[in-house]
Amino acid sequence: MPRKTLYNVGALLAGLGVTFKYMFQKKPTIQYPSEKKKHAPRFHGLHELRRYADGKERCIGCELCSSVCPANAITVIGAENSPENRLSPGERHAARYEIDELRCIFCGMCEEACPTDAIVLTPRFEMSDLRRGSLIYAKDRLLVPPEAGVGAAPDDRPNGIPADLGRVAEIKSTDDWQKGYDATFRGTVLKTQKKGLAES
């Protein structure tokens, strides 16, 4: 029998002291439904499809998000814009846009891949439901309602990162779109701006 563990009364008393001390300490518990944790500003939660300030959808149905998605959670079916039914400023729009939130791993790669910053991850995280089918979010729930403006965006988040993360953020209306946008250039802009942030 190891004498050290069984007969070391001092160690036993020290253990009792630890538990007694902890009894009076402040509890870190968050009383969830009534009290909610403050998430990081760029928390990856439920998706949102944004609009431009003039109400047009940002999504151009390019399916880049769908191809980059590691969990195959996104389904996009694009359609041509016609002059009388013009949903987005580009040539195409998303006729169907569905995300299976149960498959989604909230990595945010769709957000990064999107050339128009249409798909963003909001900090909303409470999306439990009773049926699996109800967790396939389509455009009716993903798209920002017209009255809600452009929607929560990475450039609108109060995170201290400058609002013009990439030139896309400056494009607030369809007219700006026409000025042209170099998607290949965006990555470099992001990198340099983030670097600048880290140094400052």
Place this chain on the structure above:
Amino acid sequence: MNQWWTPAASLWWVILIKSAVLLLIVITTFAYAMLAERKVMGWMQMRPGPNRVGPWGLLQPAVDAVKLILKEDLTPKTADPLIYRLAPFISLVTALSVYAVIPFAEPQPGSIWAISDVNAGILFILALTSIGVYGISLGGWASGSKYPLLGSVRATAQMISYELSMSMSLIGVLILAGTTSLAGIVNGQAKLWYFIPQFVGFIIYIITAIAETNRAPFDLVEADAELVGGFNTEYSGLRFGLFFIAEYINMLTVSCIATLLFLGGWTAPFGWTVVPGIVWFLIKVGFFMFFYIWLRSTFPRLRYDRLMAFGWKVLLPVATLNLIVTAVVVAVRG
């Protein structure tokens, strides 16, 4: 002589009323001891404990009781039906019967603060708690299943090993007091509480009492981690509830005995007689209950062979030595 408000303690209807009231009090104490345990353990583990049902979680025991009653009562196909059903009752009835002899405050002329004052009270309690072991042993055996059987085998071995040391530690007090009546023992502590002259016995009693009531760190009988739930694995619903109640009432019982035998029962310390004796008694019992919970949230479970080795190789020799020394000292001093 006896007025109507101080009826003779031996009148049958007085005993009946006292029993009913005491039963209610003990069961309520059990309910809140359980809540207190969950609360205190929660605090010690940096959690708030139950706080959803009622203010500060105070209605939790009631909800738990309703839940237990509504649960399905299962009897395994391989179980011995009669003994399987009988075992929880043995546990609970013996646990409750102990309160027939426990005095809670100083006896007044013509009335006592107990159901009855048995002159062999401590023997009565020891006998009943020994029968209580049958509840656990038979329950595990009659379940007709692997883990309960292991649990009850452990229960039997553990009880035998620790009950011996426990009785030894109590005999020291009996020698000092010269009586086996609980009220008599408390009266013997008017000047000096017995935990000072019987300090070794006191420590041994505390340790063996934990083992007797199957509480952590000696809860080898239940041992959730290795035996699923030990003897009560197969029990569900109200029958499990009875075992559960019995466990907590046994906790309360050994706390009461420790108070009566070592901490002077209702005797006030430092002559603070302003506070009535019953309050002192409850404070002391409460201290022991807290100590139990405190131990449970601090120490991990002992390994089985170490538990047995500790009982036989450490506690029993020390208890025997303590008993011999006490006997010699009392004999020499006359």
